[in-house]
Amino acid sequence: MSPAVRRLAPGDVACWVLKSTRPSEALEPGWPAGAARDLTRCVRRSYRLDLVRPGQPCLLWVSGRTAPGVHAVGEVTGEPEDRADGPVVAVRLTRLAEPVPRAELLADPAFLTAEVLRMPAGSNPSWLSEAAFAAVLARLADRG
Numbered sequence: 088m089s090p091a092v093r094r095l096a097p098g099d100v101a102c103w104v105l106k107s108t109r110p111s112e113a114l115e116p117g118w119p120a121g122a123a124r125d126l127t128r129c130v131r132r133s134y135r136l137d138l139v140r141p142g143q144p145c146l147l148w149v150s151g152r153t154a155p156g157v158h159a160v161g162e163v164t165g166e167p168e169d170r171a172d173g174p175v176v177a178v179r180l181t182r183l184a185e186p187v188p189r190a191e192l193l194a195d196p197a198f199l200t201a202e203v204l205r206m207p208a209g210s211n212p213s214w215l216s217e218a219a220f221a222a223v224l225a226r227l228a229d230r231g
Contacts, residue, residue: 097138101220103145103163103176104203104213110149111158111182120184125164126158127175129167131211136167137175139212146223148203148213149186157187157223176212187226221226 105115105128115124130136140163147159163178163231167227192198215223 095135095138095214100138100214101144102215102223103139103143104148104201104215105145105176105178106148106150106203106211106213108149108151110154111147111180114147115131118182120182123179123181125177125179127177129172129211130167130174130176132169132174133210135214136176139167140177145180145212145219146215147180150203150207153180154161154186155189156184156192156199160223160227166205166225183227183230185230187223191226192222195222220222 106117113151118124130139143163146157147156148149159180161178161180167174201215201219202213
């Protein structure tokens, strides 16, 4: 018998992870590095949407073979809402001049337990613990 999976609680989530297979420049044509954009991102209907609140940090994780990793950072700007084609969440994201590569984050023990690494095809939104989010922020600070 496999162990029970624990549901996330509000205190578990330091940052929401919105995943995409398309790079940031393809999500919003003409989106220059360093600029912020207000976007809506499709998310999967689950109990997690009840935990998403305006003002919470979020990031854009691009998956796939070409430049996987963190491509934009920002915050949730609205409550998740249901639309005809499924739920969405409003965010304001700033595109990074230099993405934080997945390979670089793999080298940090604090990031190794991140759901986006353990279950890349998992739920959207995914999430980061305080330690994993701190690993991302440290790399952003190193870039200036």
